[in-house]
Amino acid sequence: MAIVRCQDHPPQTKNYAIAVEPVGYPNTALICGREEQDHDEIGWVFLLPEEYEQYQNGQRVFGLWGPESSSGAAKVRVSEDIVEGLNRWVELDDDRNEWNPQSQSTMDRY
Numbered sequence: 001m002a003i004v005r006c007q008d009h010p011p012q013t014k015n016y017a018i019a020v021e022p023v024g025y026p027n028t029a030l031i032c033g034r035e036e037q038d039h040d041e042i043g044w045v046f047l048l049p050e051e052y053e054q055y056q057n058g059q060r061v062f063g064l065w066g067p068e069s070s071s072g073a074a075k076v077r078v079s080e081d082i083v084e085g086l087n088r089w090v091e092l093d094d095d096r097n098e099w100n101p102q103s104q105s106t107m108d109r110y
Contacts, residue, residue, distance in 0.1 A: 001065035002051055002076065006032035006041035016046040019083040020055065022076055030076060044083050045076055 003011055004022075009032050022028045022045050032043040047055055051062055055078070066073025 002048070002062040003046050003065050004030050004033050004043035004076070005046060006034070006043045008032075008041065009034040009039075011046050015048060017049040017052040018055070019044040019046045020078045021045070021081040021083060023079050025079065025081070045078050 003016070005011055005019075022030045022043075025044075026042055028042055030043045030045070032039060032041045045062065045064075047062065051059075054062075060079075061075055061077050064074045064076055
């Protein structure tokens with residue numbers, strides 16, 4: 001299932017194939033799902049590889065992952081806009097095999 005995360009909190013696994021903008025971005029109601037108090041940054045929709053295939057075939061509505069629901073927490077409609085340049089600010093740390101976002105100041109340089 002898709003997941004919503006902001007630019008500073010990408011998914012903690014590398015299973016997601018692509019991020020797309022939700023309809024209305026940046027004026028969207030979708031907020032990063034990271035469980036941090038007082039964190040309310042707008043988010044992108046990260047799609048799994050099979051969802052990305054569906055996206056390429058024209059599907060624009062996807063179920064969102066919810067921690068306490070095997071069938072999903074909600075659905076979201078995404079736009080035609082793919083988030084470009086994620087490989088510039090998210091890189092794989094080979095030593096720990098985890099995703100590590102760069103700082104916002106690094107993102108601003110691109």
